[in-house]
Amino acid sequence: MKKSLLAVALSFGAVSAAHAFSVDTTGRVENACVFTEVSAGDFGSNAIDPTALSTSHVGGSGPVVSFTFTGQPTLAITGPTSFSTAPELGEIVPVFTTLASTTAKGSLTFSGNSASTVYTTGSGDTVNLGLQVSTGSETNFPAGDYAAATTLTCS
Numbered sequence: 001m002k003k004s005l006l007a008v009a010l011s012f013g014a015v016s017a018a019h020a021f022s023v024d025t026t027g028r029v030e031n032a033c034v035f036t037e038v039s040a041g042d043f044g045s046n047a048i049d050p051t052a053l054s055t056s057h058v059g060g061s062g063p064v065v066s067f068t069f070t071g072q073p074t075l076a077i078t079g080p081t082s083f084s085t086a087p088e089l090g091e092i093v094p095v096f097t098t099l100a101s102t103t104a105k106g107s108l109t110f111s112g113n114s115a116s117t118v119y120t121t122g123s124g125d126t127v128n129l130g131l132q133v134s135t136g137s138e139t140n141f142p143a144g145d146y147a148a149a150t151t152l153t154c155s
Helices: 003-015
Strands: 031-040 050-052 064-070 075-076 097-104 115-120 124-134 151-154
Touching: 031 151, 064 151, 075 124, 097 115
Parallel strands: none
Antiparallel strands: 031 064, 050 124, 064 124, 075 115, 075 151, 097 124
């Protein structure tokens, strides 16, 4: 009888002994942006002030950039310091002012020609850019085609 009880006790012990096993799930969050939509801007008519070009003049529009992001990325905006396309400017030294506002962050403050902002919540935003360029003097901009690029980076 003792053998039977011992066998029964051992069998309960074996049944009640649970084996635990842990399985890890790993991953990595990267600070990253995917630019999803980009609309180029246009300088408006300089009839208002022929010593200035601006995306806010009549007929002008600022570029618009939409993006999605992961992590807590920093969006940096660097405005131009020269034209990528322009007629011969002679002694004109253009002065650039870059403007930016976002749907999520509002107006961004520029130091020199750059601004940045960190995203800690949300998953996307839209940036509205503006650009003003002055001759820095009373001299008018000469006739011709003008282009200047604003750079957005995300890290």
